[in-house]
Amino acid sequence: MLLIRRIEIVNFACFDQVEIRPSANPKRPLTVIRAENGSGKTTLLRAIRWGMYGEQGLPGNPGSFSLHPAAWQPDSQGIETRVSILFETDGSSRLQLEGKPTNIEYELRRSVTTVHREPSAKDEPDFRRVREEAQLLEREPDGSWVPNVHGVGRVIEELLPWSLRDFFVMDADEAADFVGGSENKEIQRHEVIGKTSFAVRALLGLEVFDSTAERVASLRRDFERDATKATRNAELAEKQAELDHVRGRLDEIEKRLERNRHERADTDERLAQGRGRLEALIGSLGAHDALRQRLTDNEKHTQRANEERRSAARELSNDLTRVEMLASLAAREVRHVEQLLQPLYDDGSIPVRHLPFVKRLLETGTCVCGQDLTSASDHANHIQEVIDRSTEQKDHADHLAEVLDAATGLGRHADGEEWADRTDDHAKAVAVLDEEINNLTQTRLDIDSKLDDIDDEEVENARGRIGMLEQSLSKIDREITSDQEAREQLAKDSNKLEGDIRAARRQEAQARDLERYEETAAMLVQVLRQAYARIQDEQVRELDAEMNALFGSMAANVFDDEAVEDNQHKATLRMIAKVGLRPLEDTSAEYEIFADNSRGRSMPPTEINGASRRILALSFVLGLCKVSRTVAPLVADSLLNFTSGSVRTNTLRVTAETASQPILLLTGSDLESQNEIDLVNRYAGATYTLTGQWQHVDQGGDVVRLTDNRQVSLLCDCGPREYCDVCERLGQAQDERCTRRQESEAPR
Amino acid sequence: MSDFFSDLLRATSHGLVLPREDDDAINRYVAMHAGDRTNVESRPFPRQVDFWAFCIATALALKLEPRDGSISRWGKTFIYTNQGIVDNDLASLLAIVAVAKIGLDDPGVTESRRIVELANRLAAAGCPEVLRKLQNSPLRTTPLDQALEFARSLQEQAYDDS
Numbered sequence: 001m002l003l004i005r006r007i008e009i010v011n012f013a014c015f016d017q018v019e020i021r022p023s024a025n026p027k028r029p030l031t032v033i034r035a036e037n038g039s040g041k042t043t044l045l046r047a048i049r050w051g052m053y054g055e056q057g058l059p060g061n062p063g064s065f066s067l068h069p070a071a072w073q074p075d076s077q078g079i080e081t082r083v084s085i086l087f088e089t090d091g092s093s094r095l096q097l098e099g100k101p102t103n104i105e106y107e108l109r110r111s112v113t114t115v116h117r118e119p120s121a122k123d124e125p126d127f128r129r130v131r132e133e134a135q136l137l138e139r140e141p142d143g144s145w146v147p148n149v150h151g152v153g154r155v156i157e158e159l160l161p162w163s164l165r166d167f168f169v170m171d172a173d174e175a176a177d178f179v180g181g182s183e184n185k186e187i188q189r190h191e192v193i194g195k196t197s198f199a200v201r202a203l204l205g206l207e208v209f210d211s212t213a214e215r216v217a218s219l220r221r222d223f224e225r226d227a228t229k230a231t232r233n234a235e236l237a238e239k240q241a242e243l244d245h246v247r248g249r250l251d252e253i254e255k256r257l258e259r260n261r262h263e264r265a266d267t268d269e270r271l272a273q274g275r276g277r278l279e280a281l282i283g284s285l286g287a288h289d290a291l292r293q294r295l296t297d298n299e300k301h302t303q304r305a306n307e308e309r310r311s312a313a314r315e316l317s318n319d320l321t322r323v324e325m326l327a328s329l330a331a332r333e334v335r336h337v338e339q340l341l342q343p344l345y346d347d348g349s350i351p352v353r354h355l356p357f358v359k360r361l362l363e364t365g366t367c368v369c370g371q372d373l374t375s376a377s378d379h380a381n382h383i384q385e386v387i388d389r390s391t392e393q394k395d396h397a398d399h400l401a402e403v404l405d406a407a408t409g410l411g412r413h414a415d416g417e418e419w420a421d422r423t424d425d426h427a428k429a430v431a432v433l434d435e436e437i438n439n440l441t442q443t444r445l446d447i448d449s450k451l452d453d454i455d456d457e458e459v460e461n462a463r464g465r466i467g468m469l470e471q472s473l474s475k476i477d478r479e480i481t482s483d484q485e486a487r488e489q490l491a492k493d494s495n496k497l498e499g500d501i502r503a504a505r506r507q508e509a510q511a512r513d514l515e516r517y518e519e520t521a522a523m524l525v526q527v528l529r530q531a532y533a534r535i536q537d538e539q540v541r542e543l544d545a546e547m548n549a550l551f552g553s554m555a556a557n558v559f560d561d562e563a564v565e566d567n568q569h570k571a572t573l574r575m576i577a578k579v580g581l582r583p584l585e586d587t588s589a590e591y592e593i594f595a596d597n598s599r600g601r602s603m604p605p606t607e608i609n610g611a612s613r614r615i616l617a618l619s620f621v622l623g624l625c626k627v628s629r630t631v632a633p634l635v636a637d638s639l640l641n642f643t644s645g646s647v648r649t650n651t652l653r654v655t656a657e658t659a660s661q662p663i664l665l666l667t668g669s670d671l672e673s674q675n676e677i678d679l680v681n682r683y684a685g686a687t688y689t690l691t692g693q694w695q696h697v698d699q700g701g702d703v704v705r706l707t708d709n710r711q712v713s714l715l716c717d718c719g720p721r722e723y724c725d726v727c728e729r730l731g732q733a734q735d736e737r738c739t740r741r742q743e744s745e746a747p748r
Numbered sequence: 749m750s751d752f753f754s755d756l757l758r759a760t761s762h763g764l765v766l767p768r769e770d771d772d773a774i775n776r777y778v779a780m781h782a783g784d785r786t787n788v789e790s791r792p793f794p795r796q797v798d799f800w801a802f803c804i805a806t807a808l809a810l811k812l813e814p815r816d817g818s819i820s821r822w823g824k825t826f827i828y829t830n831q832g833i834v835d836n837d838l839a840s841l842l843a844i845v846a847v848a849k850i851g852l853d854d855p856g857v858t859e860s861r862r863i864v865e866l867a868n869r870l871a872a873a874g875c876p877e878v879l880r881k882l883q884n885s886p887l888r889t890t891p892l893d894q895a896l897e898f899a900r901s902l903q904e905q906a907y908d909d910s
C-alpha cells in the first residue's frame with residue numbers, strides 16, 4: 001500500500017509554491033485537478049516525476065530542462081527548487097520495508113539549486129544546477145523525522161520502480177505504449193511485449209519467483225562444481241570443464257533464440273499488416289473487373305432509359321395536339337352544334353337525301369302520284385325546280401351533315417377524361433424513367449469512386465513488401481529451428497555429462513555432502529518453477545478476465561458516433577468484442593495485450609483507433625493494479641482525451657471506482673457534461689483548479705483576475721463548477737451552474 | 749371524313765396566321781423544324797399549327813371574343829404542312845366552331861375562307877393567354893408540363909360550363 005498525503009512544489013518552473021493534499025478517503029478516493037491545456041498541467045506532472053525519480057523523470061537531455069522559475073534571472077546566489085512528497089505505506093508493499101507491520105510515513109524531499117554560469121558555447125544555457133539532493137525521511141513513533149537507512153534510490157526503486165512509472169504517474173498518451181503506442185507514435189512490437197511483460201511480472205510478483213529460481217539454479221551449479229573439485233579427480237575436472245563449455249553454448253543459444261523470437265514477433269506483425277493491406281487491395285482488384293462490367297451495363301441501361309424517356313416525352317408532347325383534348329375545350333360549341341343540326345338531320349334537310357329519288361322519277365317519267373312527267377307540265381316543272389334547288393343546296397347541306405357527324409363523334413370526348421387518363425399514364429412513364437435514370441446516375445458515380453480507390457501500383461508494392469517479409473521470416477524460422485535442435489542436443493550432452501560426473505563423483509565420500517546440497521537445490525528449483533507456472537497461469541487468467549471486464553464497463557453503451565476521431569479505417573470501441581492478456585507462444589514469461597473483434601480475429605494496434613487504445617491501456621493498468629492488489633496513487637494526465645459521451649463518463653467512473661488513489665488532471669471540456677460533474681461530486685475527496693496567469697490575456701482575458709506575476713500558475717481549491725478570485729473566467733459569474741467560493745483564500 | 753374537310757386547311761394554307769407581335773415568343777415553344785423532337789419539354793408544340801389549334805381551344809374554353817380588326821394588320825402567316833388524319837379532325841372541329849359561332853342563317857358558315865378567318869381570330873384571342881401561361885412556368889416545371897396542366901384546367905372549366 002502506498003498513499004500520497006501531500007505534494008509540495010516550490011520554485012519549479014511556473015510554480016512558485018503549490019501544495020496538493022490528495023484525498024485519502026477510501027469512500028471518496030478521487031482527487032480532481034481542473035486544468036486547461038497550457039495552464040501548467042504537464043509541468044505539474046513533471047514536478048511530481050522529478051520528485052520521485054530526479055533527472056531521470058525529466059524529458060530531454062540531462063540538465064537541459066529548466067527547473068527554475070521562468071521569471072528568475074540567473075544570479076550567483078541561485079534559487080532553490082524543491083519538491084516534497086509525503087506518503088504512507090503499511091509495510092506490506094512489494095518490498096516488505098523493514099517488515100514493519102504498522103503504517104509508516106515517509107517524506108521524499110528532492111531539491112536542487114540553479115545558479116548562473118557563463119556559457120562557454122553559444123547554445124549552452126546560462127545556468128547550471130548545483131547541490132542536487134534527495135532525502136528520504138521516516139517518521140518515528142515519537143513524531144520526529146529521521147533519514148531512512150536504505151537511502152532514496154533503493155526504496156523508491158522498490159516502492160515506485162521507474163519501469164512502472166506509468167502505473168503511478170501516468171500520461172495517458174505514454175501509457176498507450178502498452179498497446180503499441182499512441183496514435184502518433186508507433187513502437188516495435190517486441191518493445192511493447194517487453195514493457196508489458198515487465199509490468200505483469202513485477203506487479204504480480206512473478207519476477208520474485210523467477211529470480212529466486214534463477215538464484216537457486218546457479219547455487220546448484222556452484223555446489224556441483226565444488227563437489228567435482230572436492231573429488232580432485234582430473235578426469236572429472238575435465239568433464240566439468242566440458243560441461244561448463246556446453247552450458248555456455250546453451251546460454252548463447254538461449255539468448256539468440258530470445259532475440260529471434262522478438263524479431264519473429266515484429267516481423268509477424270509487419271507481415272500481418274502487409275497481408276491485411278494486400279487483402280484489402282486485392283479484394284478491391286477482384287471487384288475491379290466486376291465494377292468495370294457494372295459500369296458497361298450501367299452505360300447501356302442509361303442509354304436505353306434515356307431513349308425510352310425521350311419517346312415517352314414525345315408521347316406527352318403529342319397529347320397536346322390531340323383533337324379529343326381540343327374538342328373537350330370546345331365542349332360548349334360541340335354540344336350547341338349537335339343540338340342545332342340534329343333536327344335538320346331528322347327532318348331530312350341535311351344531307352339532301354331525296355335528290356337521287358326525285359331524279360329517278362324524271363328518268364322513269366312517272367311521279368309517285370301517278371302523273372306523267374315525260375311532257376312539259378306544271379308538275380314536271382315543279383319536280384325540276386325541286387331538283388335544281390336541292391342540287392344548289394347540296395354542298396351546303398352535305399357540309400352541315402358532315403359537321404353534325406363530326407360533332408356527334410367529338411361530343412363523346414367532351415368530358416376529356418379519356419385524354420386526361422392517357423396523359424396521366426404518359427406522365428407517369430416519364431416520371432418512372434426519370435427515377436430510373438437518377439438511380440443509374442447515382443450508381444455510376446458510386447462505381448466511379450470505387451474504381452478511383454483502387455491503386456494498382458500500391459498492390460505491387462504491397463506484394464513486394466510481403467515477399468521480403470516472408471523471406472526474412474523463413475530465415476528466422478530456420479535459425480530458430482536449428483537453434484532449438486542444437487539446444488536439444490546440448491541439453492542432452494549436458495545431461496549426459498552431469499550424469500557421468502555424478503556417477504564418478506559417487507565414488508568419492510567427500511563430495512557427498514555437497515551433492516546432497518545440490519540435489520536439494522535441484523528439487524527447489526523444480527518446486528519453484530512449478531509454483532511459478534501455476535501462479536502465473538492463475539494470475540494472468542485473472543488479469544485477463546479483469547481487463548476484459550474493465551474494458552467492457554468503459555465501453556458500455558457506446559455508439560460509434562461518440563468517437564471524436566473521424567477515422568474510418570480504424571476499429572472503434574464497438575468493434576472490439578474481447579480484450580485481455582495472453583502469453584506469447586513458446587515462451588512462458590512474455591505477455592501481450594490483445595483485442596479481438598467479434599469474429600475472433602485479433603486486431604493489431606495499428607487497426608485500433610486512439611480512444612480504444614487509450615481505454616485498452618487503462619484497462620490493463622487498472623486491471624493489473626487490482627489483480628496484484630497494488631494500492632498506489634495514479635496521477636493521470638489526458639486520461640479522457642479522444643473520448644466523449646458515455647465512454648468519457650464510463651472511463652471516469654471506472655477509474656474512480658477501481659484505482660486506489662486516482663489523482664486526475666482534467667480539462668474544462670472533460671468536465672462539461674452533468675454526468676462527469678455527478679461523478680466528481682460523488683467520488684472526489686479533494687478538488688483543485690490550476691490557473692495559468694498568462695493564459696488568454698491577449699485575447700480579451702479569459703482569466704478575469706490576474707496577479708502581478710503573470711508567469712506563474714496558481715492553484716486554488718475550486719471544484720469543477722466553482723470559481724474564486726484566482727481562477728475566475730469570463731462568463732462564470734453569469735453562469736448559474738457556477739458558484740463563487742466565498743472565502744477567498746490566499747492562492748497557494 | 750370527306751375530302752371537304754381534308755382539303756380545308758390545305759386549301760387555305762396561306763391563310764393561317766398568328767399575331768405578328770407574338771411571333772418570337774411563339775417560336776420559342778415550337779419545334780425548330782419538322783421532325784425535330786429532341787427538345788419536346790421546352791418546345792412542346794411540334795408545329796405552329798398545333799400551337800395555333802391550342803390557342804383556338806383556349807379562346808373557346810375561356811369564352812374569349814375573336815380578335816377583331818383587319819387580320820392583315822396584326823397577322824403573320826405561318827407555313828403549314830399537312831400531317832394527315834389528325835388535321836382532318838382539326839378541320840372538322842373548326843367547321844363545328846364556325847357553325848356554333850356564325851350560325852346557320854349566314855350561308856358563309858360553310859365557306860373555307862370564313863371558317864379559317866374565324867379560327868385565326870380565335871387563335872389570336874387565345875394566344876396571349878397561352879403565352880402568359882408558358883412564360884410563367886414555376887421553377888423545375890417545363891413548358892410541356894405547364895401546357896398540359898393548363899389544358900387540364902381549361903378542360904374542367906369548359907366541361908363545368910357546358
Ligand SMILES: [Zn+2]
Pocket residue numbers: 367368369370371379
Ligand atoms: Zn307527283
Ligand SMILES: [Zn+2]
Pocket residue numbers: 689716717718722723724725726727728
Ligand atoms: Zn478558484
